[in-house]
Amino acid sequence: MAQRGSYAKGVAKREEILERELDVVAREGYRGASVKELAEAVGLSQAGLLHYFGTKEELFTEILRKRDEVDIAHYRGETSEKPDSDVRDLRTGYLQIIRHNSEVPGLVQLFSRMAVDAADPEHPAHSFFLARGAELRDEFTHALAHQQRTGGLTDRIAPGTLARILQAVADGLQVQWMQDPTIDMAGIVNALFDALTPTPSDEPAPAPAPSPEEHG
Amino acid sequence: MAQRGSYAKGVAKREEILERELDVVAREGYRGASVKELAEAVGLSQAGLLHYFGTKEELFTEILRKRDEVDIAHYRGETSEKPDSDVRDLRTGYLQIIRHNSEVPGLVQLFSRMAVDAADPEHPAHSFFLARGAELRDEFTHALAHQQRTGGLTDRIAPGTLARILQAVADGLQVQWMQDPTIDMAGIVNALFDALTPTPSDEPAPAPAPSPEEHG
């Protein structure tokens, strides 16, 4: 993956910067932060930071990419090393990530903001979001199809469509959550999964979704 | 609703401006448009436009408010004047609006952008979005509860939770759609409704959701 044969050192530092940046944004939040702020947060000048990432948008895109990298490593490597991870409960993993997100508001802000801006085909992050979305839905589609075959999920909807819906719900809830941080994103998504589970004929009925509060 | 006893004329023109602005944004799109562009689009100078709306954010907020006003008038007044409009198929109305949205990309962009920015409690549009969301979900909650009593909707999820989910799906799909305008937002939402409809025992089975394409 080394961008060029030369300066592997630079790449290493780049990664190091990204990791710290990730931390900073996660904790201190992103309010349309400027390059200067991000730079100072990692002990560099604006120019110093832009030395590694040519442009602001590139920097932000790389932060998001790094975030995914870390998340995937964490929520895929940790739990189990079983090769059947594809089948392994996607629902649980998804809920874990969503729960985790509510602990890194800055990243949620950055992500949501970029997702909208990157709608413009000219935006540097455009293809990143396209690819990311497609990948996500692909995994989902497979896992959902499997769950349908297993009988753990209603088959009254195409898996690919449901994948898209789950992506949309998560993204949409993030915006609602940013506006009102008291809502329980994971609980809501969980309730949706429940609603789409065929009536448990043999299962001990996993408690018919108490569903988080009944806010208007 | 007249802001002040005086200058009702100004208010009238304000409304007129908003209506035209709405049209402009809807057609020509919003790419982080500047006040100047918006001004020229309605034949005013930047200063002239800001005479009516003190600030950029106020202007944008008012455009969104106007949009809602128009949409509500259109999708509630037109169809029927029946007082039981509360009960009248919410699903149909929602799908209509979603379908309509895909014809006004600029407004979708503006809305999505603002929704994210307005997450900041300091943002002028913060309370607008809070109130708007609450209202929307309220209506949904009632209508969904009714549908559950009627048996047109699964009762395996709390109506208030589902309301939130539907809001999230619509918002989230808009972002996906901006990135890839080929997806069929209404079709996807429709598929979700179908999946949440109790198995039709007597109904002529509304065709088990062919569900729009099976994109990865």
Next chain:
DNA sequence: GTCTATACTCGGATAGAC
């Protein structure tokens, strides 16, 4: 490789004439 300093652009806001 990193800094300081600066150049440049954009866009929102305001003053003041008409």
Next chain:
DNA sequence: GTCTATCCGAGTATAGAC
């Protein structure tokens, strides 16, 4: 009520020293 003109700040990008 609307314009022209101007100001000002923010923020990115770059030049060039060290």
